[in-house]
Amino acid sequence: MRDLENSVVPALDIAAMRVEYGVDAGENHPGPETDLDETWLADGWEPLLRTWIEQATSALVADPNAMVLATVEQTDSGPKPATRTVLCKGLSPEGVTFYTNFESFKGRALTVTPYASATLVWPVLGRQVTVRGPVRRVAPEVTEVYWRSRPRGSQLGAWASNQSRPVASRAELDRQMLEMTERFTGVDEIPVPPHWGGFLIQPETVEFWQGRRSRMHNRLRVLLEPGNTDVAAMKVERLQP
């Protein structure tokens, strides 16, 4: 940890922090195109989201496929939202896929209320995309393919962690990992844990947001019938910023 008490960094003025989006992309300030309009969606929402993730990757954004995932928890005092970050690990006209523990807080919330909203944000590009719609588990064969691509350490971690449950100490967590490492010693292909797999968000809406000057941003919302991947069936509307 840095020694914050002796730091000479001036006090943060959070209210004064602001960025002007869509400043002209001149030679000295190469930036993304900002004139987002309906023509960008001619081939559907999926190619545009793919392009934006590619451009975020080129801009050296860390985890350009990270998305903040909102789920709904049903409680005695009514439904409550919860958010956390996950990585988009599959993108197709069918929707966006992420992988997690089915027994985690989010896994249980999605089992009871299979609907989610996920936002990818790339502040350096002045862009965000929100995908919202019903959620279903992906086929075990699809999970298997992705599982095989994961490093062995991540596979062991998925076995060792009872995600979202309290644990007495770091030492206890390390002990669980050691136990799984020993359990799978000599096993070449670690199997997919029964409590682990992918969820697919089938978009009902996908909103593309591109920041522009004076807060007059471009917002395009694509309306879809979940499960219908026909580009001709999608509708696009412009929203006020």
Ligand SMILES: Cc1cc2nc3c(=O)[nH]c(=O)nc-3n(C[C@H](O)[C@H](O)[C@H](O)COP(=O)(O)O)c2cc1C
């Ligand atoms: C950049 C980033 C990527 C993450 N990716 C995943 C992921 O793909 N799957 C996952 O289960 N958790 C991922 N996490 C951890 C989650 O944010 C979260 O802590 C965990 O899934 C438990 O969430 P829950 O208790 O709400 O179920 C990621 C965290 C960060 C910061």
